[in-house]
Amino acid sequence: MKKSRITMLLVLCLIAVLMAGCGKENEGKNSGEKVHIVYVRPGTEVEHNAELVQAINDKLDADGMGIELEIMYIPSDTFQDKLNMMMTTEQEFDLVCVMEDQKPFTSFIANEGIIPITEYVKNSENLQKYIPDWMWESATVNGEIYTIPANWCETADQNCAITIRREKLKEFGLSDPQTMDDLFHMCQVFAENWEGDNKPVVIPMFREPFNYLFRTLDTYPFTVQKDLIYIDQEGNVKDWLETDEFKQCAQFFRKLYENGFVPEDVLATGWSSWNTMLTGDFVWVDQCQLWDTEEIWEERIPGVDLDTIYLNQNAVQFRPNSFRNDTAVAANSAHPAEAVKFMDWVYASQENYDLVVYGVEGLTWVNEGDHSFSKIDPSFEFNADWMIGNMEYERYQKGTYDKFIEIMGKEKPDAVNSVILNFVFDPTPVSNEYVNCQAEVEQSIYPLKLGLVSYEEGYEDALARMKAAGIDAVVAEYQRQVNEYLGK
């Protein structure tokens, strides 16, 4: 009898635990007159989270904002799925971190997941002041502003560079490459002179267009979207696969692959560009990779002297896209005005920005002056600059490569903007074709692009598959919308 009572008690406890998990998360969060704002972002809860959020709320109180912040963390790998689920089940939250490379804000608009905030933005002095007009244009659809761009870095000439080991170029007597032939020659010299068991390879970030190669082509500048659509500066839209520019890049990569300079397992899930870079056995890595301090890189690869360079120094500075991250207001938000007001407050002063982005001074970071700082725990990251940052207040870690700051943190007023910089494609009229073409990119475009399949052998098949997926309809719709946008 006693045993059965204990069992019953245990079972009741189990039920209680189960039911506790079904409670509404935001219940009872309104404290006094303050409006409770929930900011949903990717990542896992950081150390000192409670203290950091409390510090933000204390400052919000001191400034008489009448707002209380809560940060909701969703693990990065399940962020989009869980966000969809929360929106579908009408869970209340206010601000959501949008990553344009994963799910652009236009996709949220298609399902009415986010709401227009034009009116609130127009009344926000700091948002207007620190986010340029052309960025707001990119955040505008059908005359309404839908999202707050993170103006944390200069996008002109940002991802059309490569990162090299400067000390190896010096050691092998090589000057900075300017053309595709120079790059191939560099690979050959590296392979001939490399000491160590592993042959150095090229590390391609193949999920993005190879913008650094585009600089070497006569027709540069032009814009390539998702390896699917090509747009020249006249506003002509083409299927990227069918262009001569794609052919030249694919043939170059085939040459690299045939000579063993592209990792054979580059598409395997076990292969990691980051881990390969950490071995130091590389000729170049796509884009600017000078993310950490020189000291950290010295620890990772002893003797390394990383540098980021551009091919074809004579090419114009080019800004292919506007912003890559932004913060939107969710459709289920009960306090959209306050949500935007909070964002305006973040950009109101260096003190507010520091609190929200870097945490509490002395607890998580140390002020090194002149827009630089040191992390107390090197791995700590609160609400990163790339999520919510702004160049006006952004700090760089002490010891960051000067080149990195030059590329990311210095505005390039002379850069040529892409003709579609502020254009936002609405895929709704061709949604079935568009999703199928996107799925097809991985199957048909990547193997050609990386040289795993020769262009001559694989082109016809890839083209047939893209046509069957509906690329012609997508290009036609894209062209129609671009024409409308350009007033053609």
Place this chain on the structure above:
Amino acid sequence: MKEATKVKEVTKLTKAKNVKKKHGFISDIRKNKVSYLMLIPAALYTFVFGYCTIPYMLIAFKKFSFKKGLFASDWAGFENFKFFFRSQDAWHIIGNTVKLNLLFLFFTILSAVILAIMINEIKNKYFKKVAQSSYLLPYFLSWIIVNYILYGIIGSNYGLLNHALAAAGGETINFYNTPKYWTIILVAVKVWKEFGMNMVIYLAAITSFDEELYDAAAVDGASRFQMCMRITIPLLLPTVVMLGIMSAGKMFYGDFGMIYALVGDNGVLYRKTDVIDTYVFRTLRRIGNPSQAMAISLFQAIMGFLCVWGANYITKKKFKEGALF
């Protein structure tokens, strides 16, 4: 007289009903309070996540708006199904999904049954325990870990297999660029990971068989092999069929966790590895349209239901002991 007999019969029936009532559902609950109490968490879980979510299936037929919600969103008919069924690979992907599931099912059951019988024959109890645990271990590894193990074996530069091939003077194989090997690779990995757990179920069934049957067979001079063929396998068959029917419900679901972890976005291999779930994930991850995702889930659920019902129907006709309902 006839009336009196009728009344008697009715009284008898009522009495019988009352007796039945005493042994009905309520009295069963009273009798097994603790057992039913223990069932509550699982029943609640099934009710909340299995039944309360059914109305959400409506979104498969709607142009779903997060703002308008489930019922107020506009109807879209079968529009959300089109992106998949009009794609050039729809039938190929469905074929891949079913083919891989059938291969997984067949080889997992076959290897698990053979292994369970072999382990049952082991007399040394310590060795038996170690062997059992060793076979079970892979089941608890995540697919991500399994992926790294696989990469360590078949990787081009650092893979054991390619090193062995090179050492033997053979040509190395770029597995991650050659689709033809991947049906075998996927089946082998799936069987390796899951046959341990299946084996435990079959082993549990085998140990419950009446020992007297084996004793009688031994008296008649049957060998261990004959006992296995004439006693163990026939007695094990209902369990095998039952588990088979249950697996049939998942015939149209690709093992997303497995295939995405092992193949990822390697488009070169899709011809052999793409299943419904990986295709839908790849297609919708940027757009993230819940209506389109639900449309495909609904298709998979209906097909799964038909498979279970069909498998059970055939089993009931051919092998009654194995039928589930």
